[in-house]
Amino acid sequence: MDWPHPIDEAERLAELESFLARDFDTFREVRIECQFLLDVRLNMRIDLLAVPKIEELDVVIAFEVKRDRFDLERALKQSADYVGGRVLEGPHSGKRIAACFLYPIASFEHAERWEVGRYHEGMFNLIAQWRVGRGFVSHAHELTLAIGYVVIWRSQRGWVVSKASEMLLGKRSVGGSRREVNRFALVEDHAEEQEEYMGMEE
Numbered sequence: 001m002d003w004p005h006p007i008d009e010a011e012r013l014a015e016l017e018s019f020l021a022r023d024f025d026t027f028r029e030v031r032i033e034c035q036f037l038l039d040v041r042l043n044m045r046i047d048l049l050a051v052p053k054i055e056e057l058d059v060v061i062a063f064e065v066k067r068d069r070f071d072l073e074r075a076l077k078q079s080a081d082y083v084g085g086r087v088l089e090g091p092h093s094g095k096r097i098a099a100c101f102l103y104p105i106a107s108f109e110h111a112e113r114w115e116v117g118r119y120h121e122g123m124f125n126l127i128a129q130w131r132v133g134r135g136f137v138s139h140a141h142e143l144t145l146a147i148g149y150v151v152i153w154r155s156q157r158g159w160v161v162s163k164a165s166e167m168l169l170g171k172r173s174v175g176g177s178r179r180e181v182n183r184f185a186l187v188e189d190h191a192e193e194q195e196e197y198m199g200m201e202e
Helices: 009-020 072-082 115-130 161-168
Strands: 024-035 041-052 060-065 097-103 132-137 143-147 150-154 171-174 177-180
Touching (some): 009 024, 060 072
Antiparallel strands (some): 132 143, 143 150
């Protein structure tokens, strides 16, 4: 079974920060500016901004933290709006959000056991092209960050370097145009980190 998360949203945010603490600097309630079609700009506030501590990863990531029984379709659209948004405050002002992760979400295996879960899996695979992913905690108390079925980071094992580079670099649509969000170099690679999550033991 999946990890039993706190019920309160604030406690879930604190739980997420504790998982990320080793590999990320985190900042709560950060204002960003999002750009939409027809060059419409809107100021928004993300629950958590996470910045990798590795110097070679010049990228910032957003997290949207939810209570139980939230509207997944609405949350995915909200998260997609954040991607490409420009940070307006703090030490990372001016950087653009490279990806957004919903937390907490059911793990791959748990979601596929029931019909609605399989429908949600299809939604996550579709929204992955906008770099919206999920964060879930296994029964072994390990947080996994994945975009679609591609795992990019685990709290106990660190970065899946080749996959993180593939998923977080590239380009995506922002405000009807194509632009680079952030560029960074990943200098170390490990064969064991190149394996896909599916089929691996916890």
